[in-house]
Amino acid sequence: MSDTPLFAPTPEHEAIREACRAVCDDKVAPNAAEVDQQAVFPQASYDALRAADFHAPHIPEAYDGVGADALATAIVIEEVARTCASSSLIPAVNKLGTMPLLLAGSEDLRRRYLPPVARGDAMFSYCLSEPEAGSDAAAMKTRAVRHGDTWVLDGAKRWITNAGVSDYYTVFAVTDPDQGARGISAFVVEKTDAGVSFGAPEKKLGIKGSPTCEVYFDGVRLPADRLVGVEGEGFKLALRTLDHTRVTIAAQAVGIAQGALDYATSYVRERRQFGRPVADFQGVQFMLADMATKLEAARQLTYAAAARSERSDADLTFFGAAAKCFASDMAMEVTTDAVQLLGGYGYVQDYPVERMMRDAKITQIYEGTNQIQRVVIARQLLK
């Protein structure tokens, strides 16, 4: 564990925020409504993020990345989410998909698969959930059977973010059905591997610009060197990954809420009723005050969790779950209040806050529902 406290952003972190905000305001925000309405992948936003190296900032320099630390990565995701939650899943899911390699992958696997992601030539998704194995992910059925030098993979994963767009997938599969959670292993699967196919995109409430599909594996033959880490330790690796990446979902939630608060604050200054701006009414001011206070509390908890992630501290499991849970509940409240502050105008697509409210909802569900985060938090307290 490092001695550096790293709780607060340094001037370098703030410079990254400023640079990312400029790119997002200029090149991501203009596509956000259209991407949501058309439910299409935000290609123009991806291109802008790639051009500025904000698409996968966490990848270390040794693998051709820019080597942003966990706090800088969280700030990038927060800033992208402030303008477009769908686009923020580009850096977030690139981290989610590659984290198993960074935590446990062989040097050979890292050298093969991380540089294309760092260059923006490929994206990386994470395949844990299945139709019958969501919160109880260890109940997965996807099976990998060893035949000499190859593994043969069969099964189906559900709800996979950026499926079909990503070139690479970390896939968790049962390698020893007698061992339960200790009989699960992780593999890198390529989109072009024979036997890989994708379902139709889900029709979702929010983050409509981020494709979510089923991924099918039909006798996919994987060379033995595609195993990530140690056979049988895949489930542990899946959970260690989530400890780190729940921080990024917390950052996404903070960003969505900030976008909604910013919009609502400027709106109430302009909107006049009873002969004056509605911002003059104390009832409105109290709502803004509560929104901003909760938002800042969530941001500070998220940054504290990011520091734990950077150092892989022993209390990261608690902090990752607490930050994700608190920030996503906050984002749901703040975006709902933002809709309220716009009155009827908040309820229609001509204004961005209804999109932000729909987008906020997913942060309470994925990478473990907030009920599961509370299970994780309580387990840490009671262990």
Ligand SMILES: Cc1cc2nc3c(=O)[nH]c(=O)nc-3n(C[C@H](O)[C@H](O)[C@H](O)COP(=O)(O)OP(=O)(O)OC[C@H]3O[C@@H](n4cnc5c(N)ncnc54)[C@H](O)[C@@H]3O)c2cc1C
């Ligand atoms: C848009 C989207 C993108 C996603 N992206 C990915 C991805 O990229 N990769 C991936 O692997 N997965 C992904 N997921 C899956 C996501 O992580 C799961 O949906 C989530 O973990 C919940 O699983 P479930 O949907 O099966 O719900 P269930 O597990 O069926 O839960 C149903 C309800 O029961 C509650 N519940 C379940 N168990 C308990 C318990 N022990 N105590 C209290 N309450 C409980 C849940 O909180 C929930 O309210 C995504 C999901 C969505 C919707």
